[in-house]
Amino acid sequence: MSKPDAVDLIVRNGTVVTPEGRQEAAICIRKGRVSGICANSETPPARKVINARNLHVLPGLIDDHVHFRDPGMTYKEDFETGSRSAAAGGVTSIIDMPNGTDPPLLTPKHLRQKIANARGRSYVDFGFLAAVVPGNFDDIETLVAGGVLGLKVFMAETVGAIEVMDDGVMLEAFKHVAQTGRRLVVHAENDEIVQHLRKKLQSTRRQGIGAHLESRPVVSEVEAIYRAILYAETTGARLHVFHISSQEGAMLIGQGKARGLDVTGETCPHYVLLTSAHLRRMGNVTRMNPPVRGGDHPQGLWAALVEDTLDVIGTDHSPHVRQEKLQKSIWETMPGWTGVETTNALFLTEVNKGRMSLEQFVKLRSRNPARVFDLYPRKGCIQIGSDGDLTLVDMKKRGTVRGRKLHSRSTVTPFEGWKLQGIPVATIVRGNVVMRDGEVLGTPVGQFLKPVL
Numbered sequence: 001m002s003k004p005d006a007v008d009l010i011v012r013n014g015t016v017v018t019p020e021g022r023q024e025a026a027i028c029i030r031k032g033r034v035s036g037i038c039a040n041s042e043t044p045p046a047r048k049v050i051n052a053r054n055l056h057v058l059p060g061l062i063d064d065h066v067h068f069r070d071p072g073m074t075y076k077e078d079f080e081t082g083s084r085s086a087a088a089g090g091v092t093s094i095i096d097m098p099n100g101t102d103p104p105l106l107t108p109k110h111l112r113q114k115i116a117n118a119r120g121r122s123y124v125d126f127g128f129l130a131a132v133v134p135g136n137f138d139d140i141e142t143l144v145a146g147g148v149l150g151l152k153v154f155m156a157e158t159v160g161a162i163e164v165m166d167d168g169v170m171l172e173a174f175k176h177v178a179q180t181g182r183r184l185v186v187h188a189e190n191d192e193i194v195q196h197l198r199k200k201l202q203s204t205r206r207q208g209i210g211a212h213l214e215s216r217p218v219v220s221e222v223e224a225i226y227r228a229i230l231y232a233e234t235t236g237a238r239l240h241v242f243h244i245s246s247q248e249g250a251m252l253i254g255q256g257k258a259r260g261l262d263v264t265g266e267t268c269p270h271y272v273l274l275t276s277a278h279l280r281r282m283g284n285v286t287r288m289n290p291p292v293r294g295g296d297h298p299q300g301l302w303a304a305l306v307e308d309t310l311d312v313i314g315t316d317h318s319p320h321v322r323q324e325k326l327q328k329s330i331w332e333t334m335p336g337w338t339g340v341e342t343t344n345a346l347f348l349t350e351v352n353k354g355r356m357s358l359e360q361f362v363k364l365r366s367r368n369p370a371r372v373f374d375l376y377p378r379k380g381c382i383q384i385g386s387d388g389d390l391t392l393v394d395m396k397k398r399g400t401v402r403g404r405k406l407h408s409r410s411t412v413t414p415f416e417g418w419k420l421q422g423i424p425v426a427t428i429v430r431g432n433v434v435m436r437d438g439e440v441l442g443t444p445v446g447q448f449l450k451p452v453l
């Protein structure tokens with residue numbers, strides 16, 4: 001137990017939860033960092049005190065997968081609205097994607113523009129991934145020196161139209177990224193299968209969600225994950241597979257780990273919470289790449305999260321405006337939806353049902369994403385010297401998902417009307433309270449995040 005002299009903020013009387021367990025303690029924050037973890041009876045004087053009685057105090061929750069659409073697609077979202085939505089949902093750091101913006105993040109110049117653009121407009125800390133395409137291998141080193149948290153390879157067509165590489169070029173890309181030591185992230189679907197089936201189905205009269213699902217079958221994901229793991233093993237790249245939608249895909253991550261590879265995987269709320277019945281009821285709104293599959297997948301993926309086969313819950317926050325989501329034809333419906341604000345509460349609700357411990361939730365939403373993207377121990381833990389990022393949650397508080405009440409510019413969510421119990425009630429970024437009781441506060445204090453290793 002350490003006890004500093006004068007601090008900026010104390011969060012006291014709460015139950016502090018880490019992956020290892022929970023304890024009653026006060027957290028002291030000074031100059032943006034955790035300066036003490038002490039008994040509630042031993043707290044030093046502080047400029048500000050938050051009484052967290054009856055609340056759980058979690059290390060700041062991290063979303064490793066958001067598309068804030070800025071620059072170029074800001075009618076869907078921008079850094080201010082996206083980061084407000086994050087803060088409102090109890091997220092203290094986000095990792096923004098290189099695609100779904102105009103231009104996509106491919107060069108050091110784009111990176112500088114993205115950083116300048118987000119500074120002073122983000123309510124939460126932010127890091128970036130750059131995309132790898134055949135034409136930018138020479139930029140990889142400079143992008144890494146500039147602080148990207150990882151490099152993303154697109155194995156199949158999706159929103160944002162990043163060029164898909166053939167296998168020879170892709171293997172070369174893995175080699176280049178492996179040399180930098182940074183994380184290589186993949187959108188894992190087989191492009192040839194997906195394109196072939198999409199064209200075939202588009203020539204029929206089918207316009208429903210079933211056709212979308214059929215156009216991106218499990219085999220296209222599993223084949224791509226398998227290939228990515230093989231290339232990672234061959235080149236020594238550290239691999240992270242985004243948005244795993246099938247239980248077979250999760251199994252491959254488990255097998256890679258068992259072989260001693262540095263292979264990690266993410267899944268998202270929709271793949272584990274939406275069932276076949278939801279798909280039938282909501283139809284085209286649920287279009288997403290990879291597709292939400294229903295069947296046995298939600299259960300299998302949930303088991304993979306609880307058993308540490310998968311490492312991270314990300315949101316794949318993919319905002320689109322209302323009319324882009326509400327189309328009659330599946331082929332005209334934009335895939336994806338807003339998620340950064342709803343995800344923590346959705347999972348806390350499952351924690352309350354006993355489906356996952358709060359400790360495991362903290363691992364999947366804070367410690368693991370920090371480790372995967374080399375932000376640990378600056379982020380992802382509550383230790384002396386780590387950033388003063390905390391998410392306070394009220395496990396008794398109830399609510400309902402209402403798309404139109406979200407801070408995101410995008411208001412269509414497949415979780416519309418879902419009942420919640422377990423809601424973030426304060427978001428603290430380096431000692432700054434950026435959300436209290438659902439209200440986003442103060443000025444945008446978010447900083448650019450580079451890897452700490």
Ligand code: DOR
Nearest residue numbers: 100159288289318335336
């Ligand atoms: O459905 C999707 N939408 N999947 C992605 O991978 C990208 C996203 C978007 O940016 O809209």
Ligand code: ZN
Nearest residue numbers: 065067097316
């Ligand atoms: Zn995505």
